[in-house]
Amino acid sequence: MIYETSIIKGIFRPQVNLYQLLNAETTGGIGWRIVVLYLFSLFIFAAGAYFGIGTETYSGAITDFSREEFEVGKLFLLLGKLVSSLLYTTLLLWFPASVYWIVLDVSYKKALIVQMVVFSIHLVEKAITYPVLVIFNLNQASNPFSLGVIAQQLINHEYWVHFFSSITLFQLVTITFLHFYLSRLTEKNRYLTFFTILLFYLLSWLLHAFMAYIEVPVLVRMWLR
Numbered sequence: 001m002i003y004e005t006s007i008i009k010g011i012f013r014p015q016v017n018l019y020q021l022l023n024a025e026t027t028g029g030i031g032w033r034i035v036v037l038y039l040f041s042l043f044i045f046a047a048g049a050y051f052g053i054g055t056e057t058y059s060g061a062i063t064d065f066s067r068e069e070f071e072v073g074k075l076f077l078l079l080g081k082l083v084s085s086l087l088y089t090t091l092l093l094w095f096p097a098s099v100y101w102i103v104l105d106v107s108y109k110k111a112l113i114v115q116m117v118v119f120s121i122h123l124v125e126k127a128i129t130y131p132v133l134v135i136f137n138l139n140q141a142s143n144p145f146s147l148g149v150i151a152q153q154l155i156n157h158e159y160w161v162h163f164f165s166s167i168t169l170f171q172l173v174t175i176t177f178l179h180f181y182l183s184r185l186t187e188k189n190r191y192l193t194f195f196t197i198l199l200f201y202l203l204s205w206l207l208h209a210f211m212a213y214i215e216v217p218v219l220v221r222m223w224l225r
Contacts, residue, residue, distance in 0.1 A: 003113075005029040010117035014177065017117075018184060027109050030116070037119060038089050044126045045085035049078050051134045092119050096200055103196050104186040114181045118174045125170035140212065141165045163209035175201060 003024030010017045097111040104111075129143060141148045141161050148165025155161055175197055183193045 001025050003027045005033055005113055005116065007033065007117055007120045010113070011120065011177075014180060018181060021110055021113065021181075022184065024110075027113065030109065030112065033116060034093065037093070037116065037123070038086070040123055041085045041089040042082065044123060044130070045081045045088070046078075048126070048130050049081035051130065053130055053133055053140065089119070092122060099196065099200060100182055100186075104182060104188050104193055106182060106185045110185055111182070114178065114185070117181075118177055121170060121174050121177065125168060129168075143168065145169045159209055162212040163205055165212075166205040166208040171201065 001020070001023050003020050003026070005027060006017065006029075093112065093115050097108060097115045100106045100111040100114075101108040125145070129145060132138070132144065133140065133142075136144075138144070141152065143149070143165055146165045146168040148161060151161045151164035155164070178197045179190075179194055182197065183190045186193060
């Protein structure tokens with residue numbers, strides 16, 4: 001049986017998609033879909049940079065810079081966002097698939113297909129969240145789809161506010177999808193499967209919080225020296 005990769009079916013008809021994936025002898029249609037995901041990611045990150053998503057710290061320090069420093073800083077931010085989109089897509093497609101292949105003994109191609117489905121949900125999250133943040137003039141820590149709003153009321157430490165703002169409703173959905181697919185594609189214990197998925201996301205939340213916590217204006221001045 002030849003399995004033709006379908007991200008839409010993977011999201012909206014997971015039972016059918018899983019059945020076909022389990023019984024697939026060969027898979028097709030992966031390459032060009034990955035290219036499309038990279039392009040969509042690049043577009044969404046560029047749009048986020050255009051509307052100032054994630055650059056609140058830098059924009060708030062405009063009075064601390066000369067005009068030349070501020071313009072160079074904006075260029076660095078744009079380039080950084082574009083590079084981030086490539087890293088983001090690569091890390092969320094290839095790296096997790098490698099982990100699931102090694103730890104859970106899942107076919108690498110099948111693990112990659114599952115990650116394509118999950119990564120599409122991540123892109124949908126950004127496509128929905130960015131307009132909300134712009135329309136209501138919110139920063140990422142105040143993302144209404146995350147735990148950041150609650151964390152700001154209970155925690156004073158900025159790093160942990162960013163950490164909890166990384167935990168969103170969409171990411172909980174992706175964890176559910178991953179466990180649904182991987183627990184049936186592997187012969188390993190379901191608890192090991194869940195722990196592996198959760199550990200990966202925990203590390204990603206910690207890294208995201210660290211990157212958000214870094215003072216961008218300080219970095220810009222370092223580059224300009």
